[in-house]
Amino acid sequence: MPELKFSRSIVSAAAIALTGLGVFGFATITFGSAMVGETRRVDLGQKPASGIDALKALYRRPATIPFPKDNPYTPEKASLGKKLYFDTRLSVTSAQSCASCHSPGFGWGDGLAVGVGHGMNKLGRHSPTIVNAAWGAIFMWDGRLANLEEQALGPIQSPGEMNMPIEKLMERLATIPEYKPLFDVAFPGEGIKSKTLAAAIATYERIDGNEKAISEDAKRGFAVFNGKAQCSACHEGWNFTNDGFQDIGLPSADVGRGEFMPGVIKMKHAFKTPGLREIGRRSPFMHDGSIATLEQVVEHYDRGGVDRPSRSDLMKPLGLTTQEKSELVAFLNTLNSPLTPTAIPVLPR
Numbered sequence: 016m017p018e019l020k021f022s023r024s025i026v027s028a029a030a031i032a033l034t035g036l037g038v039f040g041f042a043t044i045t046f047g048s049a050m051v052g053e054t055r056r057v058d059l060g061q062k063p064a065s066g067i068d069a070l071k072a073l074y075r076r077p078a079t080i081p082f083p084k085d086n087p088y089t090p091e092k093a094s095l096g097k098k099l100y101f102d103t104r105l106s107v108t109s110a111q112s113c114a115s116c117h118s119p120g121f122g123w124g125d126g127l128a129v130g131v132g133h134g135m136n137k138l139g140r141h142s143p144t145i146v147n148a149a150w151g152a153i154f155m156w157d158g159r160l161a162n163l164e165e166q167a168l169g170p171i172q173s174p175g176e177m178n179m180p181i182e183k184l185m186e187r188l189a190t191i192p193e194y195k196p197l198f199d200v201a202f203p204g205e206g207i208k209s210k211t212l213a214a215a216i217a218t219y220e221r222i223d224g225n226e227k228a229i230s231e232d233a234k235r236g237f238a239v240f241n242g243k244a245q246c247s248a249c250h251e252g253w254n255f256t257n258d259g260f261q262d263i264g265l266p267s268a269d270v271g272r273g274e275f276m277p278g279v280i281k282m283k284h285a286f287k288t289p290g291l292r293e294i295g296r297r298s299p300f301m302h303d304g305s306i307a308t309l310e311q312v313v314e315h316y317d318r319g320g321v322d323r324p325s326r327s328d329l330m331k332p333l334g335l336t337t338q339e340k341s342e343l344v345a346f347l348n349t350l351n352s353p354l355t356p357t358a359i360p361v362l363p364r
C-alpha cells in the first residue's frame with residue numbers, strides 16, 4: 016500500500032471525522048492518543064422530494080476554488096506546481112511524474128486497475144482521480160491524509176511509487192538551473208525546499224483537474240440517480256461525494272478505513288466515496304479497479320453487493336429496470352467535461 020509509512024503520523028495527528036452518523040449516531044472513537052470522529056453528516060435514506068430546480072441547485076458547481084490560508088493562490092505558484100506535477104525527474108529513475116498515475120488523458124487517473132510505480136511495482140490500490148481535489152475534505156481511499164499539501168510528498172518518497180528521498184530530490188532540483196528562479200518568484204525568501212515544492216504542487220492540483228458544469232441532457236438518469244437508485248445518498252452535491260466511507264459490498268479482502276477503526280463494524284471494507292466527475296473516462300472502477308464498465312457498476316449496485324455486517328444499510332437490491340439502468344449510465348456519462356486539452360508545460364533545464 017503506497018505512502019502508509021509516511022502518513023500514519025498524520026492520521027493520528029489530525030482529528031478527522033468519519034461518516035455514517037445515521038448508522039452509529041454520534042460515536043467518537045479513540046485511536047491512539049488522537050480522536051477520530053465523524054467528518055460529514057450523511058443523511059441515510061431518500062432526500063425529501065423537491066422540484067428539479069431545487070435538485071439542480073444542489074449540484075451546481077461552486078463559483079470559486081477554495082485555497083487554504085497558509086497556501087493562498089498565486090499564478091507563479093500554480094505555474095511552478097504544474098511543471099513539478101508533470102516532471103518525471105521527481106522520481107528516482109526519472110521515469111515517473113504525478114501525471115503518470117494521474118493523467119489528464121484518463122480523467123486524471125491512469126486507466127489501470129491498480130497503479131504501477133517504481134520498478135513496475137503494482138500498488139495495492141487503484142489510482143484515484145484528482146479531479147476537483149481542491150474541494151476534497153479528506154484524501155486517499157482510506158482517508159489517511161487531511162490535505163493536498165500533506166499528500167504531495169507521499170508518493171515522491173514512497174518506495175513503491177517514485178522512490179525518491181526528499182533530500183536527494185532537493186539536490187537534483189538544485190542542479191536544474193531554471194528551477195531556482197521559478198521557486199524564488201513563487202516563494203520569495205524561501206526557495207527550493209520540500210515545503211515549497213508541496214505547496215506549489217497542491218496549488219496546481221487545485222486549479223487544473225477541475226471541470227465545467229454538468230451537461231443539460233442528463234434529465235431522466237439524473238432522476239433515477241436521486242430517486243429510486245439512491246446514488247445521491249452517498250454521491251451527493253455538485254462533486255458527487257459526501258467524503259464519507261462506506262462498504263458497498265465489493266468482494267475485496269482490503270479492509271480500507273477499517274484499518275484505522277478496527278472497533279467500528281461499518282468501517283470494515285469501507286472506502287472513501289469517490290466523486291463522479293469525469294467518471295466516463297476513469298475506468299476501471301473502485302479501490303481495486305475490479306469493475307470494468309459503468310454498466311457493470313450499475314449492475315453491482317442493482318444486486319446490492321456482498322451481504323455482510325459492515326455493508327452500508329443503503330446497499331440492497333434496487334430492482335432497476337433495463338431502461339432505468341441505461342438512463343443511469345447515460346447520466347453518468349454526461350459528467351465528463353468537454354474535451355479541453357491540458358497543455359503540457361515546458362520543463363526547466
Ligand code: HEC
Pocket residue numbers: 016017100111112113114115116117130131132133138140141142143144145148151153154155156157163166167168170171175176177216
Ligand atoms: C505510481 C502511481 C502514482 C504516482 C506516481 C502518484 N500517485 Fe497519487 N495516488 C496513487 C494511488 C494508488 C493513490 C491511492 C492510494 C490509497 O488510497 O491507498 C493515490 C492518491 C492520490 C491522491 C488522493 C486523491 C483522493 O481523492 O483521495 C492525490 C491528491 C494524489 N495521489 C496526488 C499525487 C501527486 C501530487 C503525485 C506526484 C507528487 C502523485 N499522486 C503520484 C498513485 C500514484
Ligand code: HEC
Pocket residue numbers: 143144240244245246247248249250260261262263265285286287288289291294297299300301302303312313316317327329330343
Ligand atoms: C452507500 C454509499 C453509496 C451508494 C448508495 C452508492 N455509492 Fe457509488 N461508491 C461508494 C463508495 C464508498 C465507492 C468506492 C468503493 C470502493 O472502491 O470500494 C463508490 C464507487 C462508485 C463508482 C466508482 C468510482 C471510482 O472512482 O472508481 C461509481 C461509478 C459509482 N460509485 C456510482 C454509483 C451509482 C451509479 C450509484 C447508484 C446506483 C452509487 N454509486 C451508489 C458509495 C456509494
